Amino acid sequence: MAESSDCGDVTPACDTSCVTDTPDAILDALRQLTGNTEVTFHDGQREAIEALVYDRARLLLVQRTGWGKSAVYFVATHLLRKEGLGPTLLISPLLVLMRNQIAAAERLGLRTFTINSDSDATVDELLSLIDSDEVDLLVVSPERLANPEFANKVMPVIGRRPGLTVVDEVHCISDWGHDFRPDYRRIGNMLSSFPEGLPILGCTATANQRVVQDAREQLGHSSVVQRGPLARAGLSLGSLELSQQSDRLAWMAENLSNLPGSGIVYCLTIRDVEIVAAWLQSEGLDARPYHANLTVDWKLESERMLLDGSLKILVATTALGMGYDNPAIGFVVHYQSPGSVVHYYQQVGRAGRALSNSKGVLLRGAEDDGIVSWFIDSAFPSEEEIQTVLRVLNAAEGPLSIYAIEAHVNLKHGVLENVLKQLDVAGAIRRVRGQTYERTLATWEYPKEHVAELNRLRKEELAQMRAYAAFDGCRMAFLAAALDDESIGDCGICDNCQQLPLPSELDSNAVQRAQRFLSGQFGKIKPRKKVPSGGLIAEVDQLAPGRFLTVWGSEDLGKLVQRGKQEDGYFDDRLVDAMVTMIRDWSPTPATAALTFVPSERHPTLVSDFARRLANALGIPLLDIVSKLRPTAPQKTMSNSYHQYRNVSGAFAVTTSALAPLELGPVLLLDDIVDSGWTMAEIGRLLLQSGFPVVYPVALASSAS
Numbered sequence: 001m002a003e004s005s006d007c008g009d010v011t012p013a014c015d016t017s018c019v020t021d022t023p024d025a026i027l028d029a030l031r032q033l034t035g036n037t038e039v040t041f042h043d044g045q046r047e048a049i050e051a052l053v054y055d056r057a058r059l060l061l062v063q064r065t066g067w068g069k070s071a072v073y074f075v076a077t078h079l080l081r082k083e084g085l086g087p088t089l090l091i092s093p094l095l096v097l098m099r100n101q102i103a104a105a106e107r108l109g110l111r112t113f114t115i116n117s118d119s120d121a122t123v124d125e126l127l128s129l130i131d132s133d134e135v136d137l138l139v140v141s142p143e144r145l146a147n148p149e150f151a152n153k154v155m156p157v158i159g160r161r162p163g164l165t166v167v168d169e170v171h172c173i174s175d176w177g178h179d180f181r182p183d184y185r186r187i188g189n190m191l192s193s194f195p196e197g198l199p200i201l202g203c204t205a206t207a208n209q210r211v212v213q214d215a216r217e218q219l220g221h222s223s224v225v226q227r228g229p230l231a232r233a234g235l236s237l238g239s240l241e242l243s244q245q246s247d248r249l250a251w252m253a254e255n256l257s258n259l260p261g262s263g264i265v266y267c268l269t270i271r272d273v274e275i276v277a278a279w280l281q282s283e284g285l286d287a288r289p290y291h292a293n294l295t296v297d298w299k300l301e302s303e304r305m306l307l308d309g310s311l312k313i314l315v316a317t318t319a320l321g322m323g324y325d326n327p328a329i330g331f332v333v334h335y336q337s338p339g340s341v342v343h344y345y346q347q348v349g350r351a352g353r354a355l356s357n358s359k360g361v362l363l364r365g366a367e368d369d370g371i372v373s374w375f376i377d378s379a380f381p382s383e384e385e386i387q388t389v390l391r392v393l394n395a396a397e398g399p400l401s402i403y404a405i406e407a408h409v410n411l412k413h414g415v416l417e418n419v420l421k422q423l424d425v426a427g428a429i430r431r432v433r434g435q436t437y438e439r440t441l442a443t444w445e446y447p448k449e450h451v452a453e454l455n456r457l458r459k460e461e462l463a464q465m466r467a468y469a470a471f472d473g474c475r476m477a478f479l480a481a482a483l484d485d486e487s488i489g490d491c492g493i494c495d496n497c498q499q500l501p502l503p504s505e506l507d508s509n510a511v512q513r514a515q516r517f518l519s520g521q522f523g524k525i526k527p528r529k530k531v532p533s534g535g536l537i538a539e540v541d542q543l544a545p546g547r548f549l550t551v552w553g554s555e556d557l558g559k560l561v562q563r564g565k566q567e568d569g570y571f572d573d574r575l576v577d578a579m580v581t582m583i584r585d586w587s588p589t590p591a592t593a594a595l596t597f598v599p600s601e602r603h604p605t606l607v608s609d610f611a612r613r614l615a616n617a618l619g620i621p622l623l624d625i626v627s628k629l630r631p632t633a634p635q636k637t638m639s640n641s642y643h644q645y646r647n648v649s650g651a652f653a654v655t656t657s658a659l660a661p662l663e664l665g666p667v668l669l670l671d672d673i674v675d676s677g678w679t680m681a682e683i684g685r686l687l688l689q690s691g692f693p694v695v696y697p698v699a700l701a702s703s704a705s
Contacts, residue, residue, distance in 0.1 A: 026050065029075050033108040042068050044228055051224065052076040052164060052199040053083075058191075058223035060170065060202045060216050064230045065349030069203040070101060070325075073166045074108055077136055080199065086161035087135045091142055091187060092168045098139050099303070100325045101168070105137050114139040115150070123153050130157055142172070142183035145190065146424065148433055155190075162198055165191065167219070170202030174214035175454060182418075182425045188218035196222065205230070206346045208484040230345070230480045231488040235352045236359050237475035238495035238502040239468070243366035245555045246518055248335055249276070250510035251363065253283040255503060256313060259359050261330025262306055265315045266347050268336045268371045271551065275521050276335055277315040282517060286312040292319045318347070326350065331359040339372035340461035341468055341482040361502060364469050367554075369462060376458040381419045383446040385411055389419045390444070393429060399438040403534065403642075412639045472496055519557055522582045523548040525674055525697045528681040532642035543684040546697030547586055548674055549578055561701040565603070565672060571610045575700060580617045583668070588696050593665030596623040596687070598679055599652075600672075601631060607672050610700075614670065623667070626683055627653050635675050636703065644676040654686040666694040674699035 026049055031037055045068055051057040053076050063069055077088040092098045095116055102112045113135045115121045129135045138158075144150050167173060173184040191200060202219050204211075216223050242248045252265070265280075267273045270291045280287035288302050288311060299319075305311035307326050314320065315335075332351040338344045344362070352358025392408045393400060406416055420437055423429040428444035429437045464482060471478050476491035490497050525546035529537055550557035557578055564571040583592075595618065597611040608624070615622035632651045638644040656664065669684055674697070684695040 025079070026053070026075065029078050030071070033075060033078055033110075042071075044226060045072055048072045048201075048226055049076050049079070051226075052201060053079045056197045056199045058200040058220045060212065060219055060223050060225045062204055062207050062212060062225065062227040064228060064232060065205045065346070066232070066327075066353035067205075067228060069168075069205075070104060073164065073201055073203075074105055074110060074137075076164055076199065076201070077110060078108075080164050081136055086158060086163035087130065088137045088164040088166060089158060089162075090137055090139045090166045090168060091145070092139055093141065093172055093181065093184075094169075094319065095141075095299075098141075099300070102137075102139055104325070110136040112137045112139060115144060116141060123149055126154060127157060130154075142181060142187060145186055146183050146431065148431060162194070164199045164201065165194070167200075167202040169204055170215050170219070171204040171207045171211050173202070173218045174207075174211045175450075182421045185218075185425045191218065191220060194220075205349060206342045206483060208342070208482070227485075229487050230483050230485045231476050231491065232349060232352065234356050234358060234493070235348070235476070235491075236357070236493040236495075236498075237348065237362075237479075237491075238360070239362040239364065239471075239475070240502045240504055241364045241469065242504075243364075245365060245367070246511050246514035247506055248363045248365055249279050249514035249517070250506050251503075252276070252280065252333065252335070253285070253510050253514070254507060256280070256285060256331075256333065259331040259333075259361075260357060261328060261355070262309055262312055263314075263329055263331035263333065263359075264306075264320065264347075264350055265313055265333045265335055266338070267315060267317060268338075268368065270317060271523075272335065273315050273317055275518070278521070279514065279517050280313060280315070283513075287315055288313075290314050290316040290320050292317065318343075320350075325353065327353045328355065329353065329358065330355060331361065333361045333363065335363055335365070336371065337362060337364045337368040337465055337469065339375060339458065339465065341464050341479055342461070344465065344468070345479045345483065362469060364466075369466075372462055373459075376455060376462070378415070379458070380451050380454065381415060381422060383448065385409075385415060386419050386423065386446060389416065389423070390428070390439070393437065393439040396439070399432045399436045402435040402437075403532070405437075406532070406640050407642045410637075410639045410643050413641070416640070515556065518555060519550075519578060520581070520585070521550075522586070523551070523702050525677060525680065525699065525702075527684075527697075528677055532640075532645050537681070537685075541685045541688055543669075543681060544588065544694050544696050546669075546680070546699075547582055548699040548702045549575070549582055550701050552673065552701040552703040558701060561672070565606065569603070569606060571606070571672070571700065573613070576610070576613050576617055579614055579698070579700070583618065583698065588666070588694075590666050590694060592618075592620060592668050592696060594621045594623050594663065595668040595670060596625055598669070598671040598683060599626055599628050601628065602634075603672075607670065610672070611670050620668075621663070623659070623663070625655050625659070626686075627655065629653050635679060638676070641676065641678070644678040645682075648679050648682045652683050652686060654683070654690045656690045661691075664691040664693070666696065667692045669695050669697050671697075671699045673701055673703050675703045 026046055031039055048059060048061055049072055051059050061069055092101060098114055098116060102114060105112045111134055113126055113129060167187055172181045173187060200219055202215055212225060216225060242251060265276060267276055270293055273289045273291050277287050277289035290299060290302050302314055306314045309328060329351045332348045348360035351360055388409045392405055424431050426444055427440060427442045430440050431437055468478055474490035474497050475494040477488055480488050495501055525548055527543040527545060529542060531537060552558055553562050560572050560575055595611060595615045597607050600607055612622055628651060630651050632647050635644055638647050669680060680697040687695045
């Protein structure tokens with residue numbers, strides 16, 4: 001479709017009078033839907049639509065980003081609905097991608113409906129619309145298919161009058177794919193129950209031959225593959241090694257304003273997104289953060305601003321990743337390197353979808369591989385973690401909620417969710433309602449060899465990403481070859497083809513500003529408001545919001561904290577100065593009148609000595625009033641809130657008998673490292689019950705951010 005990438009910029013549908021008089025029904029449908037009498041198909045689009053509409057095929061479509069895969073299923077939906085088929089079921093992995101798809105479909109006159117975590121739509125509302133045949137396109141996530149209410153109420157209704165089924169980003173269906181999601185495996189089981197003659201479409205831009213074969217098996221052995229070249233014309237790629245965060249921040253401050261149009265800066269973590277966005281704003285650049293923890297309204301506004309060009313830079317995690325369609329993105333910069341070439345192609349492909357020239361810049365940092373390795377190591381639960389959960393469910397007399405299971409297993413909540421999802425998809429357990437599960441009669445064996453092979457593959461992919469960064473040949477050819485597309489030659493426009501390296505000279509003043517900025521990026525300690533059993537903590541027993549100075553092991557201050565705890569047994573005076581700056585800049589109200597600290601059995605003088613020096617620097621008294629009643633395990637060995645809370649509950653005492661009433665003012669509660677926050681919450685409760693009106697938690701570093 002020559003004038004539109006993914007139908008993202010087409011005009012609203014017109015009536016049939018504006019369509020060229022031609023016997024070509026497929027082209028007529030395209031022109032009627034777009035309201036453009038001159039529009040034509042991209043190579044391969046017509047053939048894909050014909051396969052779905054006329055042959056009712058199972059089709060796997062592997063085409064580059066921006067080729068127009070959604071145009072295929074929009075036109076096919078329009079034609080199949082005219083032939084009497086039911087609504088198209090579009091399974092889509094990300095909310096931002098769903099919003100793109102729905103907006104484009106509605107501009108084309110298709111009646112859409114979605115149920116997701118950001119919408120207020122209900123199953124009953126959907127059923128009513130399906131009954132009255134008022135839905136052309138139903139957009140859901142793979143996780144929604146696992147919802148018992150949706151599966152039991154909606155799927156049987158759709159099954160009575162089925163239509164086209166579309167699995168977008170179908171590489172997620174393969175555990176060899178870079179974004180495997182367990183719930184996608186349910187789709188293969190669902191599709192296997194469909195009779196021949198129902199059209200099925202799987203779409204992706206990022207699948208090598210191994211993933212293609214796996215996805216094809218999931219779609220059905222009769223499925224056919226249509227594959228096009230993956231090279232992106234006009235996208236100029238470059239890479240630069242800048243190990244220090246401050247260097248990368250300085251580079252962006254100097255260079256982002258020179259890049260074309262609006263763009264995206266990708267980061268690996270939410271905290272890095274917040275830091276980078278705040279830094280760019282402090283340097284006078286127009287930037288906003290975007291990640292899963294932000295409100296729906298914020299994300300929608302950010303997407304709109306990026307689309308209409310009123311925002312220069314959106315700093316994002318992969319929450320703004322797969323399939324996001326904005327034809328006007330002029331550049332994509334990676335503040336940190338992704339875990340694979342496939343991830344990188346997917347993300348950098350957001351740039352230049354409808355532009356003749358765009359830019360993709362990879363900035364590699366010292367912390368990148370460590371972050372990615374953590375993601376790799378935690379991707380699949382260990383055998384012991386899974387067997388622990390199975391033992392609990394085997395012994396249960398009935399279904400158990402995730403919170404009831406959590407009380408019996410020392411696993412992080414996210415790990416437990418992953419375990420339950422893997423077992424549910426495998427059929428070893430059954431989701432009864434909400435997050436409540438029961439054991440089935442099915443046997444289950446841990447796939448040791450498969451998990452080991454997946455980990456080996458992921459580490460190979462990480463090494464391939466390092467090789468891409470250091471590569472001295474054509475970068476686009478490297479990416480295409482990594483996806484088993486050997487059809488292209490050199491692009492002629494990347495930094496290596498042009499023999500024009502990215503600017504690497506850094507302004508020393510900008511680097512110093514970035515270093516000072518990073519030293520001042522204080523984190524927030526949020527007060528605990530619920531006990532793990534679900535009950536509320538009374539407001540009078542809650543800590544006030546607090547602050548931590550840095551992240552454990554991060555550049556500059558984080559490494560200073562780490563060295564002080566693990567090597568020196570003494571925290572450097574520079575940390576005292578930084579804490580004083582943090583507290584004075586924060587200036588909590590009402591103002592603090594004293595400081596106390598969390599006692600430690602393993603390092604009895606480390607925190608107390610730092611507390612003494614900090615209190616002196618702040619000019620407030622130090623109150624040595626917290627004592628330990630019994631030994632506790634290190635909180636870092638307690639993986640979830642239930643065990644963390646139980647570990648410290650009743651373990652401390654506060655003695656205020658030697659204090660005068662006037663000394664019971666707002667108090668700082670200091671610890672060296674904050675993780676779960678339960679130690680602070682427990683001691684804070686005791687301090688508040690002892691008469692202190694406000695307790696502000698402060699820590700040198702967070703190990704949980």
